[in-house]
Amino acid sequence: MWQRLRQGLWRTRDGLTGGLADLFLGGKQIDASILDEIETRLLLADVGVDVTRAITDSLAAALKRNELGDLPAVLRALRAQMVAVLAPVQLPLEIPAAPRPFVILVIGVNGAGKTTTIGKLAERLQRDGHRLLLAAGDTFRAAAIEQLAVWGERVGAPVIAQKTGADSAAVIFDALASARARDLDMVIADTAGRLHNKRNLMEELKKIRRTIAKFDARLPVESLLVLDGGTGQNAIAQARDFHEAIGVTGIAVTKLDGTAKGGVLLAIARQLAIPIRYIGVGEAVDDLKPFVAEDFVDALLGVEP
Amino acid sequence: MFDNLTARLARIIRDLGSEARLTEADIDAVLRDVRVSLLEADVALPVVRDLIEHIRARAVGAEVLRSLTPGQAVVKIVRDELIQVLGGTASELRLEGQAPVVVLLAGLQGAGKTTTAAKLGRWLIGRKTRRILLAGCDTYRPAAPEQLKLLAGENGLECFVGAPGQSPVAIASAALQLAHARLAEVLIVDSAGRLHVDEEMMAEIRQLHEVLRPSDTLFVVDSMLGQDAVNAAASFSSSVPLSGIILTKVDGDSRGGAALSVRHVTGVPILFIGTGERVEELAPFHPDRMASRILGMGDVLTLIEQVERGADREKSEQIARKVIKGAGFDLTDFRDQLRRMRSLGGLAGMIEKLPLAQFLPGSAAAQFNDRELVRLESIINSMTPAERGRPEIINGSRKKRIAAGSGTQIQDVNRLLKQFQQMQTVMKRLTRKGGMARMMRTLGSGPPRGFRR
Numbered sequence: 163m164w165q166r167l168r169q170g171l172w173r174t175r176d177g178l179t180g181g182l183a184d185l186f187l188g189g190k191q192i193d194a195s196i197l198d199e200i201e202t203r204l205l206l207a208d209v210g211v212d213v214t215r216a217i218t219d220s221l222a223a224a225l226k227r228n229e230l231g232d233l234p235a236v237l238r239a240l241r242a243q244m245v246a247v248l249a250p251v252q253l254p255l256e257i258p259a260a261p262r263p264f265v266i267l268v269i270g271v272n273g274a275g276k277t278t279t280i281g282k283l284a285e286r287l288q289r290d291g292h293r294l295l296l297a298a299g300d301t302f303r304a305a306a307i308e309q310l311a312v313w314g315e316r317v318g319a320p321v322i323a324q325k326t327g328a329d330s331a332a333v334i335f336d337a338l339a340s341a342r343a344r345d346l347d348m349v350i351a352d353t354a355g356r357l358h359n360k361r362n363l364m365e366e367l368k369k370i371r372r373t374i375a376k377f378d379a380r381l382p383v384e385s386l387l388v389l390d391g392g393t394g395q396n397a398i399a400q401a402r403d404f405h406e407a408i409g410v411t412g413i414a415v416t417k418l419d420g421t422a423k424g425g426v427l428l429a430i431a432r433q434l435a436i437p438i439r440y441i442g443v444g445e446a447v448d449d450l451k452p453f454v455a456e457d458f459v460d461a462l463l464g465v466e467p
Numbered sequence: 468m469f470d471n472l473t474a475r476l477a478r479i480i481r482d483l484g485s486e487a488r489l490t491e492a493d494i495d496a497v498l499r500d501v502r503v504s505l506l507e508a509d510v511a512l513p514v515v516r517d518l519i520e521h522i523r524a525r526a527v528g529a530e531v532l533r534s535l536t537p538g539q540a541v542v543k544i545v546r547d548e549l550i551q552v553l554g555g556t557a558s559e560l561r562l563e564g565q566a567p568v569v570v571l572l573a574g575l576q577g578a579g580k581t582t583t584a585a586k587l588g589r590w591l592i593g594r595k596t597r598r599i600l601l602a603g604c605d606t607y608r609p610a611a612p613e614q615l616k617l618l619a620g621e622n623g624l625e626c627f628v629g630a631p632g633q634s635p636v637a638i639a640s641a642a643l644q645l646a647h648a649r650l651a652e653v654l655i656v657d658s659a660g661r662l663h664v665d666e667e668m669m670a671e672i673r674q675l676h677e678v679l680r681p682s683d684t685l686f687v688v689d690s691m692l693g694q695d696a697v698n699a700a701a702s703f704s705s706s707v708p709l710s711g712i713i714l715t716k717v718d719g720d721s722r723g724g725a726a727l728s729v730r731h732v733t734g735v736p737i738l739f740i741g742t743g744e745r746v747e748e749l750a751p752f753h754p755d756r757m758a759s760r761i762l763g764m765g766d767v768l769t770l771i772e773q774v775e776r777g778a779d780r781e782k783s784e785q786i787a788r789k790v791i792k793g794a795g796f797d798l799t800d801f802r803d804q805l806r807r808m809r810s811l812g813g814l815a816g817m818i819e820k821l822p823l824a825q826f827l828p829g830s831a832a833a834q835f836n837d838r839e840l841v842r843l844e845s846i847i848n849s850m851t852p853a854e855r856g857r858p859e860i861i862n863g864s865r866k867k868r869i870a871a872g873s874g875t876q877i878q879d880v881n882r883l884l885k886q887f888q889q890m891q892t893v894m895k896r897l898t899r900k901g902g903m904a905r906m907m908r909t910l911g912s913g914p915p916r917g918f919r920r
Contacts, residue, residue, distance in 0.1 A: 202512060208693040211506050272716060272744070273577025273689060281609075302744070304621070305614035312609030326617075359720040390577060394509030394693025396721035417576065420662045422695035 196233075197222055200240060207462055209425035210395050213432060217243050241459055247428050248455035253437035255412060257292070257348070261380050263341040264348040267334075269367060269408070270388035271400055272355030275416035277306065279388050279442060280350050281313035282450040283414075287348065288317060294348040297337030298323035299330045299370065302354040310352050320344075330354065330366065331373040338377045358403035371408040386412045386439065392422040401430045410434075416442035419449065423462050494526045501545060508722030511697040514552070514731045522548050546758050552727050553754035558736035561682050561710060567600070567646035567654045569679045573672050573707065574687035575699055576660030579715035579741055581611065583687050584657040585618035586741065586749035587713075591653055592623075600651040602642030603628040604635035604675060605659035615657055622746055625649070635659065635671060639678045656681070663702035676707045685738065687713045688729050691721040700732040709733050714752065715741035726757065747838075796891055798855035802847040805840055842875060846883050849873040858884055 197218050204214040221230070221239060230236045257264050266283070268276045280296065287294060296314050298321055300306035307323045314321035322337035334351045341349045353370065356363035374383055387410045389397050404410050415424050418441050427438060438453040498519050505515045525544050562568045570587065572580045581603070588599045601619045603626070605611035612628035619626030627645050629638030639656060646654040658675055661668035676684060686700065686709050703709060712733065714726050717740040730737055737752040847855060849872030854861050861869070861884065870877045 205506055205512050206694050208509075208695070211503050271691070271719065273579055275577055277609075303614070304617035305610040308610035308613045309608070316609075357716065357719040360718075390689070390691070392575065392689070392693060392695045392699070393691050394696075394721070394724065395507055396509070396691040396719065397693075399720055417662070420575075420664050420695065421698040422693070426693065 194222075196236060197225070200236075203463075204425065207423035207425035208394050210398075210429045213247070213425075213428045237463075237465070241463060241465070244428065244459045244462070245455050247431050248438075248458060251431045251435060251438045252453055252455040253412075253439075254452050255384060255439045257287075258382050261378065261382070262348070263294075263338065263346055263381070265338070265374055265381055265383040266348065266350045267353065267371065267374065267383060267385045267408075268351060268388060269353050269385060269404055269410075270355060271357050271390075272303075274355065274388040274390045274393075275442065276300075276355065276388045277309050277313065277352055279386075279414050279416060279440075279450065280310065280352055281317065282442070282447045283440070284313065284319050284350055285317040285447045286450060287350075288319065292347040294350060295320040295322060295337060295341050295344070295346055297321075297334045297349055297351040299334050299337075299351045300354040301326055301328045301330050301333060306352070306354070331370045334370055335373050335377055338374065338381075358400045358407075364403065364407045367404075368407055384412050384439075385410050386414055387436070388414050388416060389424075391415045391418040391424040391442070392420070393426065395426060395429070397426040398429050398433065401434055401436060405434055405436060410436050412437050412439040414438075414440040414442065414450075415453075419443045419445075424458075425462060427458070491527050494523065498523055498526075505724060505727075508724035509691075509693045509696075509728075510724030511694050511728035511731075513697065514728050517731070518548055518552060518727075521551075549727070549758035550754050552731055553757055554730055554736045554752075555754060557751055557753050558711065558738055559751070560738060562653065563682045567643070567651045568683075569643070569646075569654045569656060569681035570683045570685065571656045571658065571676060571679055571681040571707075572685050572687050572713075573658050573703060573709075574660060575662065575689070576608075578660060578687045578689045580660060580687045581605070581614050581618065581657050582744070582746075583713055583715060583739075583741060583749070584615065584655050585622055585624070585746050587655055587739075588619070588624045589622050589746050590739075590749050591655075596652050598649065598651045598653075599624055600642065600646045600649060600654045601626045602638065602646075602654060602656045604638045604642075604656060606633070606635055606638070607659045611659070618746065625651070636674050636678055639675050643679060654679075663699045669702065669706045672703075673706055681710075683710045684708060685711045685713050686729070686733065686735075687715060688725060690714045690717050690723045690725055690740075691719055692725040692728075694728075696725040696728045697732045700729040704733045704735075709735045711735050711738040713737075713739045713741065718742045718748070723757075798847050798850065798858055798887060799852075801887055801890070802844055802855070805844045805847075842873070842879065843883055845873040846870075846875055846880055858887060 200221065201214055201218050204217065205211070209217075217240065220243065221236065224230050224239055225236075230239055268280050268283075270276050277300070284294060284296060296310055296319050298307040298310045300310070301324065304326065307326060311321050311323065320340075322333065322340050324333050324336070330353060334349075337349050337351060351370075353367065354363075356367065358364065371383075371385070374381060385404075385408055387401060387404050389400060393400070401410065401413065413427075413430070413436050415427065415438065418424050424441070430436065431438070440450050441453050441458070443449045443451060501522070502515055502519055505518065506512065510518070522544055525548070560570070562570075572584055572587075574580050584601055584603075588601055591599055601615060601624050603612050603615035605615075606629075615628060616626050618624075627638075627642045629641060633641070635658065642654060642656065645651075656675070656679060658672060659668070661672065663669065684707050686703050688696065688700070692699070712729055712735060714723075714729075714737055717723065726737060737754070739749050740752050742748045742750050846869060849869045850861070850865075854865060854869075861880075866877050866880045870880050873880075
């Protein structure tokens, strides 16, 4: 099932970056140049300077203590370190039976893939037996409502919408009321893409979150941040600012079926410890996968498990 | 954008500033920090290496050693190198050939192509291109045609999205025919977002290119992209002959290293930046400004100005002398000040560069917009030199002409004149006390009250 993600990452071997596996197949000596190579590969995977440095420093220390005798040992140590960072945030989305409706508030910057993620998520959850409706909370972007409506039709879920320009919080409030009236299990709410440094738009998001609490303070809410897997270090700022605004409870990472590796997740995991729920590795509905730390690291490093 | 890199470089440069002379070891140490800064800014590693090598080659040598202030010289080298990678001077759309001239937009999913298509259309209208046709060839994303149609409608642009079931290539050739039939000057074609490793989709963009034979094939790219920007850019660049880049979401706070990467890999100029969600928020890309933003903050910008912008200082002194001589501060001088403000990156840019900017909430600077500055300048541009020198001759009929010429209302002209009068009064008072420095500070801190909306 990880074929697609790995395929994507393996492809990069022909391009600018090679998988780390090549490095170890190359039969190089264990010396400082190995660390340089590892540093390079991590940086190219968007792992970022801080985390990369932390990893290479500790590998260097282990090498000095002669704990790493051969190349497979270096690789194992590297993998173990990365898994150790990501394992704590490998927390799948859990949906309590009550109180209902369970709310998934989907947030993120423009073009991250929120609406597409909602479509895939809705299909997935419906298949799991949940009865849900979609709330067209992106009342700003042209045709965003139509886009969600198409997804609603595809997956057979009702879509609660108002006109473009309507108050997003009001739309979502309506959707909650409607879900309760129809006795549905959950509401997946779309929101307009917003850059995390726009204060007024983040205030609007806070209002949306408050409105949900106002509808029923006991409602379980998953504030799901959608990150574009191709985003570099700015993803940290996105996660931090959205988290500060409304408390992000889960992350979904999209567009990992290309050559982007999403290494910035390591930094986000270390700094913010927000659970990572899903990764998107393709266009099909089944390509929205639960996040598994070990598989993700293997794909990032380009090694067979 | 570039904030954190700016802060880092500012610190590095401040460290440098205290040195009397640079040794090679110093330069190495500085370059190590520059490397980290660039990587943190998401500049692609191969690009960082190139950049560092160029800077080293230029820094370790007579140019720096002979300089009286080595710190300044290194600042200048780093900045020059950034400008060079970003593309030297500002470039424009080609728009060559017989009408309809075709502009094709391509890029990854979520880069902002559709919004950019509408922005480009709007921008061209502003440049007196009357007949523009937008065509949407995204048959994959739900409601993509509706999005383009809505955006076109809101902005008075004609739009063609084909019929459901039509292939993108069929839509493109039909759009081209329609553009001919309607005597359109420019046909802007929005394509579906595609992943650069999707061979089928990359073949499709090649087909679109063959059918359309565009004068401009633009790669639309998200400024927040990380290391993968080089892979995407290389792949698009080898599939279709790109002629330019549009960098989107520049109003975010990403450090924007993707700009350097993409430009370096494709070799084509960055033409525009998207600076907001509204259709009018598309701005020409200025490599020098972007580089100054990377480097410049508070005292550091002043430093570079001293190295390079002697001309600007001369101009300020010229105004100062003029005012002191009692020759009066006229509308031409006012316009110079407006331009100066804009060339420093506009209000938001200026606020960023203030030493106190770091204490402002991150979003404060984003609240300002520069349209007011542009509006003011265009009002003054619509005046005759005589009117600029002696605003008192501007009567009702002149006001009417000025308003029409600048696309504003008579009230706008009145407001400008009133504010200008108040400013003149302030100037006179200041010169009496000899407070030239204070005047410059007043001018630099924002537009006169009442101009902000």
